[in-house]
Amino acid sequence: MEPLVTPEWLAANAGAPDLRIADATYHVSLAGEAVRDAAAEFTTGHIPGAVFMDLAGFSDTASPLPSTMPGPAQFASRMGKLGLGDGTRIVLYDDAAHRTAARAWVMLRAFGFTDVALLDGGLGAWTAAGLPLETGAVAPRPRHATPRDTGAGLRDLTQMRAIVADGSEQVVDARSAARFTGDEADPRPGIAPGHMPGARNLPYGRLLNPDGTWKRGDALAAAFADAGVDLDRQLAMTCGSGITASVLAFGAHLLGREAAVYDGSWTEWGGLADTPKATGAAA
Template structure:
Protein backbone atom coordinates (compact mmCIF):
# COMPACT_ATOMS: atom_id res chain seq x y z
CA UNK A 1 0.00 0.00 0.00
CA UNK A 2 1.33 3.41 -0.98
CA UNK A 3 2.24 5.84 1.75
CA UNK A 4 0.10 8.60 0.31
CA UNK A 5 2.11 11.58 -0.86
CA UNK A 6 0.30 14.05 -3.15
CA UNK A 7 3.68 14.98 -4.67
CA UNK A 8 4.60 11.45 -5.78
CA UNK A 9 2.13 8.61 -5.31
CA UNK A 10 -1.39 8.22 -3.91
CA UNK A 11 -3.55 5.16 -3.29
CA UNK A 12 -6.97 4.39 -4.77
CA UNK A 13 -8.39 4.94 -1.25
CA UNK A 14 -6.89 8.43 -1.15
CA UNK A 15 -8.22 9.34 -4.59
CA UNK A 16 -11.77 8.14 -3.91
CA UNK A 17 -11.78 10.09 -0.66
CA UNK A 18 -10.75 13.28 -2.51
CA UNK A 19 -12.79 12.71 -5.69
CA UNK A 20 -15.15 15.62 -5.00
CA UNK A 21 -12.43 18.12 -4.03
CA UNK A 22 -12.93 21.24 -6.17
CA UNK A 23 -9.19 21.71 -6.65
CA UNK A 24 -8.52 18.12 -7.81
CA UNK A 25 -7.74 17.40 -11.46
CA UNK A 26 -7.46 13.79 -12.66
CA UNK A 27 -5.63 12.92 -15.87
CA UNK A 28 -5.86 9.65 -17.81
CA UNK A 29 -2.37 9.40 -19.34
CA UNK A 30 -2.75 5.93 -20.83
CA UNK A 31 -0.30 5.22 -23.65
CA UNK A 32 0.62 1.86 -25.12
CA UNK A 33 3.36 0.39 -27.26
CA UNK A 34 2.07 -0.87 -30.62
CA UNK A 35 2.60 -4.53 -29.60
CA UNK A 36 0.26 -4.05 -26.62
CA UNK A 37 -2.69 -3.90 -29.06
CA UNK A 38 -4.66 -1.34 -27.01
CA UNK A 39 -6.33 1.93 -27.97
CA UNK A 40 -5.91 4.42 -25.12
CA UNK A 41 -8.40 7.00 -26.40
CA UNK A 42 -11.11 4.41 -27.09
CA UNK A 43 -10.64 2.91 -23.62
CA UNK A 44 -10.89 6.37 -22.05
CA UNK A 45 -14.11 7.10 -23.97
CA UNK A 46 -15.61 3.82 -22.77
CA UNK A 47 -14.72 4.24 -19.08
CA UNK A 48 -12.60 6.51 -16.92
CA UNK A 49 -12.37 7.77 -13.35
CA UNK A 50 -15.07 10.43 -12.84
CA UNK A 51 -13.89 13.85 -13.97
CA UNK A 52 -10.73 12.56 -15.63
CA UNK A 53 -9.36 14.39 -18.66
CA UNK A 54 -7.37 12.54 -21.33
CA UNK A 55 -3.70 13.56 -21.56
CA UNK A 56 -2.39 12.59 -25.01
CA UNK A 57 1.35 11.95 -24.59
CA UNK A 58 1.96 11.87 -28.35
CA UNK A 59 0.06 15.11 -29.05
CA UNK A 60 1.19 17.13 -26.00
CA UNK A 61 4.79 16.87 -27.14
CA UNK A 62 7.41 18.69 -29.19
CA UNK A 63 6.25 17.79 -32.66
CA UNK A 64 9.08 19.73 -34.24
CA UNK A 65 11.31 16.82 -33.23
CA UNK A 66 11.59 13.65 -35.31
CA UNK A 67 11.92 11.69 -32.05
CA UNK A 68 8.78 10.24 -30.42
CA UNK A 69 6.84 12.27 -27.79
CA UNK A 70 9.66 14.57 -26.70
CA UNK A 71 8.73 16.93 -23.84
CA UNK A 72 6.50 19.77 -25.06
CA UNK A 73 7.75 23.36 -25.18
CA UNK A 74 6.40 25.26 -22.12
CA UNK A 75 4.03 27.39 -24.23
CA UNK A 76 2.40 24.29 -25.74
CA UNK A 77 2.08 22.65 -22.33
CA UNK A 78 0.45 25.84 -20.98
CA UNK A 79 -2.03 26.09 -23.85
CA UNK A 80 -3.07 22.41 -23.60
CA UNK A 81 -3.39 22.43 -19.81
CA UNK A 82 -5.33 25.69 -19.85
CA UNK A 83 -7.80 24.26 -22.38
CA UNK A 84 -8.15 21.13 -20.22
CA UNK A 85 -8.94 23.28 -17.18
CA UNK A 86 -5.77 22.27 -15.33
CA UNK A 87 -4.18 25.26 -13.62
CA UNK A 88 -2.47 26.89 -10.71
CA UNK A 89 -3.63 25.72 -7.28
CA UNK A 90 -4.77 22.31 -8.52
CA UNK A 91 -3.76 18.97 -7.10
CA UNK A 92 -3.19 16.73 -10.12
CA UNK A 93 -3.47 12.93 -10.02
CA UNK A 94 -2.32 11.00 -13.10
CA UNK A 95 -3.19 7.40 -13.88
CA UNK A 96 -2.94 4.95 -16.77
CA UNK A 97 -4.63 1.74 -17.88
CA UNK A 98 -1.52 -0.43 -17.61
CA UNK A 99 -1.16 -0.12 -13.81
CA UNK A 100 1.85 2.14 -13.44
CA UNK A 101 3.47 2.81 -16.78
CA UNK A 102 2.92 6.00 -18.79
CA UNK A 103 1.44 7.99 -15.88
CA UNK A 104 4.95 8.49 -14.48
CA UNK A 105 5.97 10.21 -17.73
CA UNK A 106 3.23 12.81 -17.27
CA UNK A 107 4.16 13.21 -13.59
CA UNK A 108 7.73 13.95 -14.77
CA UNK A 109 6.45 16.38 -17.44
CA UNK A 110 4.63 18.40 -14.78
CA UNK A 111 7.79 18.37 -12.64
CA UNK A 112 9.79 19.56 -15.65
CA UNK A 113 7.36 22.48 -15.90
CA UNK A 114 7.88 23.35 -12.24
CA UNK A 115 4.56 21.92 -10.99
CA UNK A 116 5.01 19.77 -7.89
CA UNK A 117 1.42 19.18 -6.71
CA UNK A 118 1.13 16.11 -8.89
CA UNK A 119 0.94 12.42 -7.99
CA UNK A 120 0.60 9.11 -9.79
CA UNK A 121 -2.28 6.80 -8.87
CA UNK A 122 -0.68 3.66 -7.45
CA UNK A 123 -1.88 0.62 -9.42
CA UNK A 124 -3.72 2.81 -11.94
CA UNK A 125 -7.09 2.24 -13.56
CA UNK A 126 -6.78 -1.55 -13.40
CA UNK A 127 -6.64 -1.47 -9.58
CA UNK A 128 -9.39 1.18 -9.43
CA UNK A 129 -11.72 -0.99 -11.52
CA UNK A 130 -10.81 -4.23 -9.75
CA UNK A 131 -11.87 -2.61 -6.47
CA UNK A 132 -15.26 -1.68 -7.92
CA UNK A 133 -14.74 2.05 -7.62
CA UNK A 134 -16.83 4.53 -9.67
CA UNK A 135 -16.24 5.07 -13.39
CA UNK A 136 -18.05 7.10 -16.05
CA UNK A 137 -18.05 7.44 -19.83
CA UNK A 138 -18.98 11.14 -20.01
CA UNK A 139 -16.31 13.67 -20.94
CA UNK A 140 -15.86 16.29 -18.21
CA UNK A 141 -17.05 19.87 -18.63
CA UNK A 142 -13.91 21.92 -19.22
CA UNK A 143 -13.37 25.54 -18.24
CA UNK A 144 -10.18 27.42 -19.05
CA UNK A 145 -7.86 27.77 -16.07
CA UNK A 146 -4.76 29.96 -15.83
CA UNK A 147 -1.51 28.08 -15.37
CA UNK A 148 2.01 29.37 -14.90
CA UNK A 149 5.06 27.20 -15.51
CA UNK A 150 8.78 27.48 -14.86
CA UNK A 151 10.78 24.93 -16.84
CA UNK A 152 13.29 23.07 -14.68
CA UNK A 153 16.12 22.55 -17.18
CA UNK A 154 18.07 20.33 -14.77
CA UNK A 155 15.36 17.65 -14.97
CA UNK A 156 16.03 16.75 -18.61
CA UNK A 157 19.21 15.77 -20.44
CA UNK A 158 20.10 15.80 -24.12
CA UNK A 159 22.35 13.41 -26.01
CA UNK A 160 25.48 15.58 -25.58
CA UNK A 161 25.04 15.75 -21.81
CA UNK A 162 24.42 12.00 -21.59
CA UNK A 163 27.47 11.21 -23.74
CA UNK A 164 29.59 13.38 -21.42
CA UNK A 165 28.13 11.68 -18.32
CA UNK A 166 28.84 8.22 -19.81
CA UNK A 167 32.45 9.20 -20.47
CA UNK A 168 33.14 10.98 -17.18
CA UNK A 169 31.24 8.55 -14.93
CA UNK A 170 30.03 11.46 -12.78
CA UNK A 171 26.36 10.38 -13.04
CA UNK A 172 24.63 7.03 -12.75
CA UNK A 173 22.78 6.31 -16.01
CA UNK A 174 19.83 4.01 -15.29
CA UNK A 175 18.20 2.14 -18.17
CA UNK A 176 14.59 1.02 -17.61
CA UNK A 177 14.41 -1.37 -20.59
CA UNK A 178 14.24 -5.14 -20.24
CA UNK A 179 17.47 -7.04 -19.50
CA UNK A 180 17.44 -8.58 -23.00
CA UNK A 181 17.27 -5.22 -24.71
CA UNK A 182 19.90 -3.81 -22.34
CA UNK A 183 22.42 -6.57 -23.10
CA UNK A 184 21.65 -6.43 -26.81
CA UNK A 185 20.41 -10.04 -26.95
CA UNK A 186 16.89 -8.86 -27.83
CA UNK A 187 16.15 -6.79 -30.92
CA UNK A 188 14.76 -3.29 -30.47
CA UNK A 189 11.03 -2.91 -31.26
CA UNK A 190 11.73 0.26 -33.27
CA UNK A 191 13.16 -0.55 -36.72
CA UNK A 192 16.64 0.68 -37.60
CA UNK A 193 17.98 0.93 -34.06
CA UNK A 194 21.15 -0.80 -32.90
CA UNK A 195 20.99 -3.16 -29.91
CA UNK A 196 22.76 -2.71 -26.59
CA UNK A 197 23.09 0.09 -24.06
CA UNK A 198 24.82 3.38 -23.28
CA UNK A 199 28.36 2.67 -22.00
CA UNK A 200 28.64 2.69 -18.19
CA UNK A 201 24.85 2.59 -17.73
CA UNK A 202 23.11 0.22 -15.30
CA UNK A 203 19.99 -1.81 -15.96
CA UNK A 204 17.06 -1.10 -13.63
CA UNK A 205 14.16 -2.70 -15.51
CA UNK A 206 11.07 -0.70 -14.60
CA UNK A 207 9.13 -3.88 -13.75
CA UNK A 208 11.56 -4.63 -10.91
CA UNK A 209 10.27 -1.46 -9.20
CA UNK A 210 6.67 -2.68 -9.22
CA UNK A 211 4.68 -5.30 -7.36
CA UNK A 212 2.73 -7.98 -9.27
CA UNK A 213 -0.46 -5.86 -9.07
CA UNK A 214 1.16 -2.86 -10.77
CA UNK A 215 1.66 -0.86 -7.58
CA UNK A 216 5.06 0.57 -6.74
CA UNK A 217 7.22 -1.23 -4.18
CA UNK A 218 7.84 0.32 -0.77
CA UNK A 219 10.71 2.83 -0.46
CA UNK A 220 12.85 0.22 1.35
CA UNK A 221 12.22 -2.37 -1.38
CA UNK A 222 12.94 0.22 -4.09
CA UNK A 223 16.25 1.07 -2.46
CA UNK A 224 17.16 -2.62 -2.38
CA UNK A 225 16.36 -3.04 -6.10
CA UNK A 226 18.40 0.00 -7.11
CA UNK A 227 21.37 -0.95 -4.94
CA UNK A 228 21.25 -4.55 -6.23
CA UNK A 229 21.70 -3.12 -9.74
CA UNK A 230 24.99 -1.62 -8.56
CA UNK A 231 23.75 1.95 -8.48
CA UNK A 232 25.63 4.49 -6.35
CA UNK A 233 22.84 6.65 -4.91
CA UNK A 234 25.43 9.25 -3.94
CA UNK A 235 25.79 10.27 -7.60
CA UNK A 236 23.16 12.23 -9.55
CA UNK A 237 21.07 9.95 -11.76
CA UNK A 238 20.01 10.12 -15.41
CA UNK A 239 17.22 7.77 -16.48
CA UNK A 240 16.74 6.32 -19.94
CA UNK A 241 14.58 3.72 -21.74
CA UNK A 242 13.25 3.16 -25.27
CA UNK A 243 11.62 6.54 -25.82
CA UNK A 244 11.49 8.32 -22.45
CA UNK A 245 8.25 6.84 -21.06
CA UNK A 246 9.20 3.98 -18.71
CA UNK A 247 12.38 5.85 -17.68
CA UNK A 248 10.12 8.18 -15.68
CA UNK A 249 9.09 5.23 -13.48
CA UNK A 250 12.69 5.22 -12.20
CA UNK A 251 12.51 9.00 -11.60
CA UNK A 252 9.33 8.48 -9.58
CA UNK A 253 10.97 5.66 -7.60
CA UNK A 254 14.05 7.80 -6.86
CA UNK A 255 11.81 10.64 -5.67
CA UNK A 256 10.03 8.15 -3.39
CA UNK A 257 13.46 7.32 -1.92
CA UNK A 258 14.03 10.99 -1.14
CA UNK A 259 16.61 11.32 -3.92
CA UNK A 260 15.99 14.57 -5.80
CA UNK A 261 19.06 14.89 -8.06
CA UNK A 262 17.69 12.93 -11.00
CA UNK A 263 16.94 13.80 -14.60
CA UNK A 264 15.59 12.02 -17.69
CA UNK A 265 17.28 11.50 -21.06
CA UNK A 266 14.37 12.47 -23.27
CA UNK A 267 15.73 11.09 -26.54
CA UNK A 268 16.56 7.76 -24.85
CA UNK A 269 17.38 4.73 -27.01
CA UNK A 270 15.21 6.01 -29.91
CA UNK A 271 17.96 8.62 -30.32
CA UNK A 272 21.11 6.91 -29.00
CA UNK A 273 20.48 3.70 -30.93
CA UNK A 274 20.10 5.62 -34.18
CA UNK A 275 23.50 7.35 -34.42
CA UNK A 276 26.49 5.22 -35.37
CA UNK A 277 28.98 7.73 -33.93
CA UNK A 278 27.64 7.05 -30.40
CA UNK A 279 29.25 4.08 -28.71
CA UNK A 280 27.11 1.09 -27.73
CA UNK A 281 27.97 -1.46 -25.05
CA UNK A 282 26.67 -5.05 -25.00
CA UNK A 283 26.38 -7.79 -22.46
Protein backbone atom coordinates (compact mmCIF):
# COMPACT_ATOMS: atom_id res chain seq x y z
CA MET A 1 0.00 0.00 0.00
CA GLU A 2 1.32 3.44 -0.92
CA PRO A 3 1.68 5.97 1.92
CA LEU A 4 -0.88 8.26 0.25
CA VAL A 5 -4.07 6.90 -1.33
CA THR A 6 -6.81 8.58 -3.34
CA PRO A 7 -10.52 8.52 -2.54
CA GLU A 8 -11.07 6.39 -5.64
CA TRP A 9 -8.49 3.84 -4.47
CA LEU A 10 -10.03 3.69 -1.01
CA ALA A 11 -13.56 3.27 -2.39
CA ALA A 12 -12.37 0.41 -4.60
CA ASN A 13 -10.43 -1.35 -1.83
CA ALA A 14 -12.58 -0.64 1.24
CA GLY A 15 -14.03 -4.16 1.17
CA ALA A 16 -10.66 -5.92 1.47
CA PRO A 17 -10.75 -8.16 4.57
CA ASP A 18 -7.46 -6.81 5.95
CA LEU A 19 -8.14 -3.12 5.33
CA ARG A 20 -9.28 -0.81 8.13
CA ILE A 21 -10.29 2.85 7.89
CA ALA A 22 -9.90 5.22 10.82
CA ASP A 23 -11.10 8.79 11.27
CA ALA A 24 -8.26 10.52 13.13
CA THR A 25 -9.88 13.95 13.32
CA TYR A 26 -8.80 15.90 16.39
CA HIS A 27 -9.55 19.57 17.01
CA VAL A 28 -6.80 21.27 18.99
CA SER A 29 -9.09 24.17 20.00
CA LEU A 30 -6.41 26.74 20.68
CA ALA A 31 -7.42 30.25 21.73
CA GLY A 32 -9.26 31.97 18.90
CA GLU A 33 -10.18 28.75 17.10
CA ALA A 34 -13.75 27.59 16.67
CA VAL A 35 -14.83 24.87 19.08
CA ARG A 36 -15.68 21.65 17.25
CA ASP A 37 -16.67 18.19 18.47
CA ALA A 38 -14.88 15.55 16.39
CA ALA A 39 -16.88 12.64 17.83
CA ALA A 40 -20.19 14.33 17.07
CA GLU A 41 -19.02 15.17 13.56
CA PHE A 42 -18.12 11.52 13.03
CA THR A 43 -21.64 10.36 13.83
CA THR A 44 -23.04 13.03 11.51
CA GLY A 45 -21.04 11.69 8.58
CA HIS A 46 -17.99 9.49 8.06
CA ILE A 47 -16.48 7.25 5.41
CA PRO A 48 -18.38 3.94 5.34
CA GLY A 49 -16.70 1.31 7.48
CA ALA A 50 -14.52 3.79 9.36
CA VAL A 51 -13.98 3.81 13.12
CA PHE A 52 -13.46 6.97 15.16
CA MET A 53 -9.93 6.94 16.51
CA ASP A 54 -10.34 9.72 19.13
CA LEU A 55 -6.74 10.90 19.41
CA ALA A 56 -7.51 12.52 22.74
CA GLY A 57 -8.02 9.03 24.14
CA PHE A 58 -4.62 7.94 22.84
CA SER A 59 -2.81 10.78 24.63
CA ASP A 60 -0.78 9.95 27.75
CA THR A 61 -3.08 10.91 30.60
CA ALA A 62 -0.16 11.04 33.06
CA SER A 63 1.64 13.74 31.10
CA PRO A 64 1.10 17.42 31.90
CA LEU A 65 1.74 18.18 28.23
CA PRO A 66 -0.97 18.10 25.54
CA SER A 67 -1.20 15.30 22.97
CA THR A 68 1.82 13.31 24.13
CA MET A 69 2.20 9.72 22.95
CA PRO A 70 0.61 6.95 25.04
CA GLY A 71 2.48 4.08 26.63
CA PRO A 72 2.46 0.64 24.96
CA ALA A 73 -0.35 -0.76 27.12
CA GLN A 74 -2.66 2.20 26.53
CA PHE A 75 -1.87 2.13 22.81
CA ALA A 76 -2.52 -1.60 22.48
CA SER A 77 -5.79 -1.40 24.42
CA ARG A 78 -7.15 1.48 22.36
CA MET A 79 -6.07 -0.02 19.06
CA GLY A 80 -7.48 -3.42 19.91
CA LYS A 81 -10.88 -2.05 20.89
CA LEU A 82 -11.07 -0.25 17.55
CA GLY A 83 -10.20 -3.38 15.59
CA LEU A 84 -6.99 -1.76 14.36
CA GLY A 85 -4.92 -4.76 15.26
CA ASP A 86 -2.31 -7.15 14.01
CA GLY A 87 -2.38 -8.15 10.37
CA THR A 88 -4.29 -5.12 9.15
CA ARG A 89 -3.58 -2.33 6.72
CA ILE A 90 -4.84 1.00 8.00
CA VAL A 91 -5.94 4.08 6.08
CA LEU A 92 -6.21 7.25 8.16
CA TYR A 93 -8.11 10.40 7.33
CA ASP A 94 -9.25 13.56 9.07
CA ASP A 95 -11.34 16.68 8.70
CA ALA A 96 -9.17 18.87 10.93
CA ALA A 97 -7.38 22.16 10.36
CA HIS A 98 -4.16 20.72 11.79
CA ARG A 99 -4.14 17.59 9.57
CA THR A 100 -4.23 15.26 12.53
CA ALA A 101 -4.22 12.05 10.50
CA ALA A 102 -0.47 12.65 10.15
CA ARG A 103 -0.18 12.60 13.95
CA ALA A 104 -1.93 9.23 14.05
CA TRP A 105 0.44 8.01 11.32
CA VAL A 106 3.48 8.99 13.42
CA MET A 107 1.99 7.30 16.50
CA LEU A 108 1.24 4.02 14.72
CA ARG A 109 4.74 3.90 13.25
CA ALA A 110 6.22 4.65 16.68
CA PHE A 111 4.75 1.34 17.85
CA GLY A 112 5.78 -0.65 14.78
CA PHE A 113 2.58 -0.41 12.71
CA THR A 114 4.05 0.55 9.35
CA ASP A 115 1.45 -0.60 6.80
CA VAL A 116 -0.41 2.68 7.23
CA ALA A 117 -1.52 5.27 4.67
CA LEU A 118 -3.21 8.66 4.62
CA LEU A 119 -6.20 9.51 2.47
CA ASP A 120 -5.01 12.36 0.25
CA GLY A 121 -7.17 15.40 0.97
CA GLY A 122 -8.98 13.75 3.88
CA LEU A 123 -12.74 13.73 4.26
CA GLY A 124 -13.04 16.81 2.06
CA ALA A 125 -11.53 14.99 -0.91
CA TRP A 126 -13.83 12.01 -0.31
CA THR A 127 -16.98 14.15 -0.42
CA ALA A 128 -15.64 16.25 -3.32
CA ALA A 129 -15.33 13.01 -5.29
CA GLY A 130 -19.05 12.43 -4.76
CA LEU A 131 -18.52 9.39 -2.57
CA PRO A 132 -21.08 8.50 0.10
CA LEU A 133 -20.97 9.03 3.83
CA GLU A 134 -22.29 6.83 6.61
CA THR A 135 -23.99 8.17 9.71
CA GLY A 136 -24.37 7.01 13.29
CA ALA A 137 -22.13 5.42 15.86
CA VAL A 138 -19.91 2.43 15.04
CA ALA A 139 -19.29 -0.69 17.15
CA PRO A 140 -15.90 -2.05 16.05
CA ARG A 141 -15.02 -5.71 16.23
CA PRO A 142 -12.03 -5.94 18.63
CA ARG A 143 -8.75 -7.35 17.38
CA HIS A 144 -5.52 -7.98 19.28
CA ALA A 145 -2.91 -5.26 18.72
CA THR A 146 0.75 -5.93 19.55
CA PRO A 147 3.15 -2.98 19.84
CA ARG A 148 6.26 -4.13 18.01
CA ASP A 149 8.32 -1.09 18.87
CA THR A 150 8.22 1.74 21.39
CA GLY A 151 9.11 5.31 20.60
CA ALA A 152 10.47 4.74 17.10
CA GLY A 153 10.86 8.02 15.26
CA LEU A 154 10.33 10.19 18.34
CA ARG A 155 12.59 12.58 20.23
CA ASP A 156 12.33 13.56 23.89
CA LEU A 157 13.56 16.55 25.86
CA THR A 158 16.96 15.05 26.71
CA GLN A 159 17.62 14.20 23.08
CA MET A 160 16.50 17.63 21.91
CA ARG A 161 18.79 19.37 24.38
CA ALA A 162 21.72 17.48 22.87
CA ILE A 163 20.57 18.15 19.30
CA VAL A 164 20.26 21.89 19.88
CA ALA A 165 23.66 21.95 21.61
CA ASP A 166 25.62 20.02 18.97
CA GLY A 167 23.59 20.55 15.80
CA SER A 168 23.61 16.82 15.08
CA GLU A 169 20.11 17.00 13.57
CA GLN A 170 18.33 19.77 11.70
CA VAL A 171 15.39 21.06 13.73
CA VAL A 172 12.38 22.12 11.63
CA ASP A 173 9.47 23.99 13.23
CA ALA A 174 5.97 23.61 11.73
CA ARG A 175 4.38 26.60 13.51
CA SER A 176 3.41 29.86 11.84
CA ALA A 177 6.14 32.40 11.09
CA ALA A 178 4.75 34.80 13.70
CA ARG A 179 4.89 32.21 16.46
CA PHE A 180 8.35 31.07 15.34
CA THR A 181 9.82 34.57 15.40
CA GLY A 182 8.09 35.45 18.65
CA ASP A 183 6.14 38.32 17.09
CA GLU A 184 2.98 36.52 18.20
CA ALA A 185 2.51 35.27 21.76
CA ASP A 186 2.13 31.54 22.26
CA PRO A 187 -1.55 30.59 22.57
CA ARG A 188 -0.84 28.49 25.64
CA PRO A 189 -0.39 30.41 28.92
CA GLY A 190 3.07 30.42 30.45
CA ILE A 191 4.90 29.41 27.26
CA ALA A 192 7.71 31.68 26.09
CA PRO A 193 7.70 33.09 22.55
CA GLY A 194 10.26 32.15 19.92
CA HIS A 195 11.95 28.96 18.78
CA MET A 196 14.86 26.60 19.38
CA PRO A 197 18.21 28.08 18.38
CA GLY A 198 19.26 26.86 14.94
CA ALA A 199 15.76 25.73 13.92
CA ARG A 200 14.32 26.33 10.46
CA ASN A 201 10.70 27.39 10.02
CA LEU A 202 8.39 25.52 7.65
CA PRO A 203 4.71 26.19 8.43
CA TYR A 204 2.95 22.90 7.80
CA GLY A 205 0.38 24.35 5.40
CA ARG A 206 3.11 24.93 2.84
CA LEU A 207 3.20 21.18 2.16
CA LEU A 208 -0.41 21.20 0.99
CA ASN A 209 -2.26 22.37 -2.11
CA PRO A 210 -5.17 24.84 -1.79
CA ASP A 211 -7.65 21.94 -1.96
CA GLY A 212 -6.00 20.19 1.00
CA THR A 213 -4.23 17.50 -1.01
CA TRP A 214 -0.52 16.94 -0.57
CA LYS A 215 2.09 18.51 -2.78
CA ARG A 216 4.22 15.87 -4.45
CA GLY A 217 7.64 15.54 -6.06
CA ASP A 218 9.41 18.76 -7.00
CA ALA A 219 6.70 20.98 -5.51
CA LEU A 220 6.96 19.24 -2.14
CA ALA A 221 10.76 19.26 -2.20
CA ALA A 222 10.68 22.98 -3.03
CA ALA A 223 8.67 23.71 0.10
CA PHE A 224 11.45 22.21 2.21
CA ALA A 225 14.21 23.86 0.18
CA ASP A 226 12.57 27.30 0.36
CA ALA A 227 12.62 27.02 4.15
CA GLY A 228 16.34 26.23 4.12
CA VAL A 229 15.82 22.57 5.05
CA ASP A 230 18.47 20.13 3.89
CA LEU A 231 16.64 16.85 3.31
CA ASP A 232 19.92 14.96 3.29
CA ARG A 233 20.42 15.67 6.99
CA GLN A 234 18.74 13.86 9.85
CA LEU A 235 15.61 15.82 10.67
CA ALA A 236 13.84 16.50 13.98
CA MET A 237 10.41 18.07 13.53
CA THR A 238 8.76 20.23 16.18
CA CYS A 239 5.69 22.46 16.54
CA GLY A 240 3.44 23.48 19.42
CA SER A 241 2.53 20.03 20.77
CA GLY A 242 3.80 17.46 18.25
CA ILE A 243 0.74 17.45 15.98
CA THR A 244 1.72 19.58 13.00
CA ALA A 245 5.34 18.44 13.36
CA SER A 246 3.89 15.11 12.25
CA VAL A 247 2.69 16.77 9.03
CA LEU A 248 6.29 17.71 8.26
CA ALA A 249 7.46 14.18 9.08
CA PHE A 250 4.92 12.68 6.69
CA GLY A 251 5.92 15.16 4.00
CA ALA A 252 9.56 14.12 4.37
CA HIS A 253 8.44 10.48 4.15
CA LEU A 254 6.76 11.19 0.81
CA LEU A 255 10.17 12.36 -0.41
CA GLY A 256 11.88 9.19 0.78
CA ARG A 257 13.29 10.66 4.00
CA GLU A 258 12.58 9.63 7.56
CA ALA A 259 12.21 12.38 10.15
CA ALA A 260 11.76 12.22 13.91
CA VAL A 261 9.11 14.16 15.85
CA TYR A 262 9.79 15.93 19.14
CA ASP A 263 6.83 14.76 21.17
CA GLY A 264 6.80 17.55 23.77
CA SER A 265 7.58 20.23 21.17
CA TRP A 266 7.44 23.93 22.02
CA THR A 267 4.90 23.52 24.82
CA GLU A 268 7.53 21.60 26.74
CA TRP A 269 10.61 23.50 25.53
CA GLY A 270 9.09 26.95 25.78
CA GLY A 271 7.63 26.21 29.20
CA LEU A 272 10.99 25.51 30.82
CA ALA A 273 13.22 28.21 32.27
CA ASP A 274 16.52 26.50 31.42
CA THR A 275 16.08 25.75 27.71
CA PRO A 276 17.77 28.11 25.22
CA LYS A 277 15.37 30.15 23.11
CA ALA A 278 15.73 32.44 20.12
CA THR A 279 13.46 35.04 18.56
CA GLY A 280 13.43 36.59 15.11
CA ALA A 281 13.91 34.88 11.77
CA ALA A 282 15.85 31.64 11.42
CA ALA A 283 19.56 32.33 11.70
